[in-house]
Amino acid sequence: MIGIIGGTGIYEIVEMGDRIETRVIETPYGKSPEINIFKLNDKDVAFMPRHAKGHEYPPHMINYRANLYAMGQLGVQRIIATNAVGSLEISIKPGDFLVPNDFLDFTKLRQSTFYDKKTVHIDITEPYCHDLRNYLISAGDVVDKGVYVCTEGPRFETAAEIKMFKQLGGSVVGMTGIPEAILARELQICYASVCMVSNYAASISPTKLTIKEVFEIVEDKKEDLVNLIYNAIARTPAERECPCKYALVGAEVDEV
Numbered sequence: 001m002i003g004i005i006g007g008t009g010i011y012e013i014v015e016m017g018d019r020i021e022t023r024v025i026e027t028p029y030g031k032s033p034e035i036n037i038f039k040l041n042d043k044d045v046a047f048m049p050r051h052a053k054g055h056e057y058p059p060h061m062i063n064y065r066a067n068l069y070a071m072g073q074l075g076v077q078r079i080i081a082t083n084a085v086g087s088l089e090i091s092i093k094p095g096d097f098l099v100p101n102d103f104l105d106f107t108k109l110r111q112s113t114f115y116d117k118k119t120v121h122i123d124i125t126e127p128y129c130h131d132l133r134n135y136l137i138s139a140g141d142v143v144d145k146g147v148y149v150c151t152e153g154p155r156f157e158t159a160a161e162i163k164m165f166k167q168l169g170g171s172v173v174g175m176t177g178i179p180e181a182i183l184a185r186e187l188q189i190c191y192a193s194v195c196m197v198s199n200y201a202a203s204i205s206p207t208k209l210t211i212k213e214v215f216e217i218v219e220d221k222k223e224d225l226v227n228l229i230y231n232a233i234a235r236t237p238a239e240r241e242c243p244c245k246y247a248l249v250g251a252e253v254d255e256v
Contacts, residue, residue, distance in 0.1 A: 001044040003076035010082045013226045014047050025070035030063050032070035041234045059153040059175035068183040078190040085172035086201035094217050098195040099136050100148040105178045108152045112179035114186050119253040127181050129190035131242040139231035146171030150178035159203035190244040
């Protein structure tokens with residue numbers, strides 16, 4: 001099964017498939033949002049609205065552990081996520097899609113592991129699945145690599161923060177991509193993201209940042225985003241050959 005964790009602008013992909021059922025999954029971390037399970041390109045797909053229906057939860061209040069654990073319980077082996085982001089580079093323009101290959105984590109308060117009572121050190125040298133990234137890159141017109149900077153939110157970033165992120169090698173900045181990528185790796189699930197650039201970040205943007213411009217770009221580009229994901233799913237083979245499914249091998253510390 002392929003999972004899609006979508007933010008604003010991607011809900012329409014559910015209507016492209018043959019609906020099977022809708023479920024809410026009970027997990028040790030709480031209930032998941034309502035998940036739509038359907039057939040798309042002859043593949044089983046599970047779509048989860050990250051913020052729940054009606055954009056109920058802001059980025060810093062999303063129950064990331066419940067969301068990812070629920071996907072694992074459904075048997076999801078690959079997750080394609082979508083994230084609205086601000087650009088740190090003039091060359092990466094509003095309306096562009098970027099498939100990140102690395103991240104910088106500037107979140108503060110989020111639960112970012114399933115292993116609170118056991119020592120597990122996963123290798124996250126390559127945090128996004130190489131194979132799943134390639135299916136996305138080959139599926140449409142995208143910026144094929146970049147560093148995703150995740151902040152706590154819900155406020156936008158200061159000009160000084162943006163300057164720092166740029167100096168550290170950041171390409172885009174958002175509020176929802178972490179800890180999803182980390183939690184997916186702990187569950188040995190392939191994970192890749194499509195970042196929709198909705199605006200230039202603070203001090204790079206020629207105008208004041210507003211949430212209105214974010215939603216305007218998302219509305220304008222959502223059809224392209226849905227088609228990109230549709231095409232990527234069509235390219236995804238049934239069997240995985242990437243190392244993601246072995247992420248826990250050698251990661252667990254044996255009890256002494």
